[in-house]
Amino acid sequence: MKLIDNEIINRYIYYLCRYIPYDKKELAKDEIMDILQRRLPIAYTDKDIKDELNRLGNPYEIGLKYSNKGNFLLNGKSYEIFISMIYMLFSAGAVSLILFFFNYFARISKLGFFEILQTIILTAFMLALIPSWICEKVKSTKILKTFMKAWSIDDLYESSSIKHSIYGIIFILIYSSMFFLLQLYTKTGNIEKSTYNIIILLFFVNVLRDTLRISEDSTVSNIVYVAYIFDLLTISIFAILLKFAIPNIFPIRVIIFMNVVDILYMTVNLFRDKNIISLRKKRKRENRNRKYKKIDEDK
Structure with a gap:
């Protein structure tokens, strides 16, 4: 199974992209996929994926770096x-x-x-x-x-x-x-x-x-x-x-x-x-x- 088809990864990416600007969603998704491809073993399991995602941390926190500066009273x-x-x-x-x-x-x-x-x-x-x-x-x-x-x-x-x-x-x-x-x-x-x-x-x-x-x-x-x-x-x-x-x-x-x-x-x-x-x-x-x-x- 490809990483992109994994349910656990899709959950993480969904929450990562939930509140970030629309034009940054693909960038955020690609960067997370790149990190996982480099860190996961070839014969990875769901436990390996969970451990790596837990190591990455809260997706909302990672998503903050993709938010734009404030415009008027609003952000991103x-x-x-x-x-x-x-x-x-x-x-x-x-x-x-x-x-x-x-x-x-x-x-x-x-x-x-x-x-x-x-x-x-x-x-x-x-x-x-x-x-x-x-x-x-x-x-x-x-x-x-x-x-x-x-x-x-x-x-x-x-x-x-x-x-x-x-x-x-x-x-x-x-x-x-x-x-x-x-x-x-x-x-x-x-x-x-x-x-x-x-x-x-x-x-x-x-x-x-x-x-x-x-x-x-x-x-x-x-x-x-x-x-x-x-x-x-x-x-x-x-x-x-x-x-x-x-x-x-x-x-x-x-x-x-x-x-x-x-x-x-x-x-x-x-x-x-x-x-x-x-x-x-x-x-x-x-x-x-x-x-x-x-x-x-x-x-």
Whole structure:
């Protein structure tokens, strides 16, 4: 078997590349493979691989040397995610502007074209920046946490990144354009200010969900459960708003549909990767038992 096909090595490389910039992933992978090829015996075993990887150390720590210097409030991959989200949100804003002209042209005079444009630009920028900054803090906290305890190759469970497809981009573009359209609808109509603020908050929650998902690059991370909460929260609040505060217009129906699709998609992934989840729970249970045993021995 080739080294690149080894499950243990793939796990290590996955965690090494998880938070580093996209353009550095191949370099990091090649350097680790080169080190292993030089150090491992010709007739290597899984134990030899584990010993060598444990000798190399925490993959998050090695990954730090591949991170770029900070840009504004963000570093490396978080900055790249921010730029990607800016492009997608601006594109969604442009789509929503076209839809608004065709469906609610009479409302434009209530704000004016330039104020509508300013609203979209400011919203897109803030919704790209703040979630990316939160991802940066989540990443830093998670990496720091791994430095504060003993590390082992057995602590790594996953071996493959999320396959980011055109469908994921289309998903973000659709719900973002609907949220922008809903934002313009409420801003130009006789809708309560509190309702408008709730809609912007839900928009933020949905963008944060996907930004965290891209940053974590995992279908079984704890972020998945956060995403479940965000989806259910969005559906529940819109159900209340439709009953008391806002008409049942098509952007809301599309957003709710997209949240339902997201819940189904995550559920399928959790069932598919249930072995990884079981392994992670088992490892955490073993670590907890070792910790309690050590405390009892110290007494």
